[in-house]
Amino acid sequence: SQKIEQNSEALNIQEGKTATLTCNYTNYSPAYLQWYRQDPGRGPVFLLLIRENEKEKRKERLKVTFDTTLKQSLFHITASQPADSATYLCAADRGSTLGRLYFGRGTQLTVWP
Amino acid sequence: DSGVTQTPKHLITATGQRVTLRCSPRSGDLSVYWYQQSLDQGLQFLIQYYNGEERAKGNILERFSAQQFPDLHSELNLSSLELGDSALYFCASSGGYQGDTQYFGPGTRLTVL
Numbered sequence: 339s340q341k342i343e344q345n346s347e348a349l350n351i352q353e354g355k356t357a358t359l360t361c362n363y364t365n366y367s368p369a370y371l372q373w374y375r376q377d378p379g380r381g382p383v384f385l386l387l388i389r390e391n392e393k394e395k396r397k398e399r400l401k402v403t404f405d406t407t408l409k410q411s412l413f414h415i416t417a418s419q420p421a422d423s424a425t426y427l428c429a430a431d432r433g434s435t436l437g438r439l440y441f442g443r444g445t446q447l448t449v450w451p
Numbered sequence: 452d453s454g455v456t457q458t459p460k461h462l463i464t465a466t467g468q469r470v471t472l473r474c475s476p477r478s479g480d481l482s483v484y485w486y487q488q489s490l491d492q493g494l495q496f497l498i499q500y501y502n503g504e505e506r507a508k509g510n511i512l513e514r515f516s517a518q519q520f521p522d523l524h525s526e527l528n529l530s531s532l533e534l535g536d537s538a539l540y541f542c543a544s545s546g547g548y549q550g551d552t553q554y555f556g557p558g559t560r561l562t563v564l
Contacts, residue, residue, distance in 0.1 A: 372552065381453065381541050381555030382494070427494065438507045439484075439553060441494040 341365055342430050344442035351418055351449055359413040359445045361428030368430035368440075371411045373402055376425045376444065385426075386413075418449045454478065455556035457542050463562045469530040472559045476523055476544030482506070483525040484545070484553060485517055489538040500525055532563045 341364045351357050361371065370389040374382035388395045388404045388411065395402050401414040415422050428442040454477035464470055476483050485497040487510075496509035500519035511517075514532075519525040529536060539558045545551035 374555075379539075379558070379560075381455075381543075381558050383453070384552045384554065387552060438496055438499060438509065440496070441486075443493040 342428055342440045342442040344428055344445050346445045347443070348446045348448070351447070353419060353449055353451050355418055357415040357418050357422070357447055357449070359426050359428075359447070361411040361413065361430075361442055363409050363411075363430055367406065367409075370431060371402070371404055372429045372431070372439070373400075373411075373413050374427040374429060374441075376427055378425075382427055415447075418447075420449050420451055423448050453554040453556065455542060455544050455554050457540075457556035457559050459559060460557065461560050461562075463564065464532060465564055466532055466534060468532050468563075469528065470532065470561065472527040472529070472540055472542075472561075474525045474527070474542030474544075474556060476525070476542075477554055480544035480546050480554070481523065482545045482551065483519055483523070484543040485511075485525070485527050486541040486543065486555075487538050488541060488558075492538075494541070497527070529561070534563050537561055537563045 343362045345360050372387045373385045376382045386402045388402050399416045403412045425444040425446045427444045429439040456475045458473045481502045484499045486494050488494045497511040498517050499507040503519050514530050517527045541555050541558045543553040543555045545553045
């Protein structure tokens with residue numbers, strides 16, 4: 339069955355550094371990947387979407403890449419701040435499944451001063 | 452604020468009972484999705500409705516059912532509740548039915564005692 343895996347459950351980095359989160363998928367080829375941020379007790383908030391024919395997407399301090407050979411997406415936060423501390427979820431869709439998103443378990447990022 | 456509303460915010464009930472969770476999508480969105488999030492399972496897709504019709508089904512138990520009304524709000528009905536049903540239930544909405552960014556509500560925290 340289709341699988342979305344985020345290898346790290348937790349990532350701790352110092353303020354100002356670049357955080358890099360990994361998302362791998364197996365057993366299928368998603369049409370696109372999405373990244374969401376989730377704060378404790380709140381709903382996920384959409385950050386970025388990258389399609390299978392795109393290598394890289396940027397939005398302010400965020401960058402996401404999509405490597406269909408490695409079956410992997412990397413999510414980068416540059417110049418990280420304590421306010422970036424949250425859980426980041428990777429989600430993938432397959433167009434034929436009508437908008438259904440498969441979510442990874444998430445990576446909890448902590449940025450310390 | 453995503454524009455998606457969910458009520459109630461918290462719900463405490465006993466095993467064997469039945470509850471109804473309500474969701475109002477963003478203005479203009481035709482698709483509504485329901486997700487369950489528990490500590491050990493992550494975010495699990497339950498079911499999708501598009502313009503009043505069921506479009507996709509995920510890991511939804513037979514004890515659970517949902518519907519989307521003509522005004523596009525949706526209800527998730529959970530019956531014969533068990534302790535393991537305790538979780539956060541999120542509703543999300545999107546404009547189309549395929550390949551769209553999903554906007555999540557604040558969630559309903561269900562506790563079954």
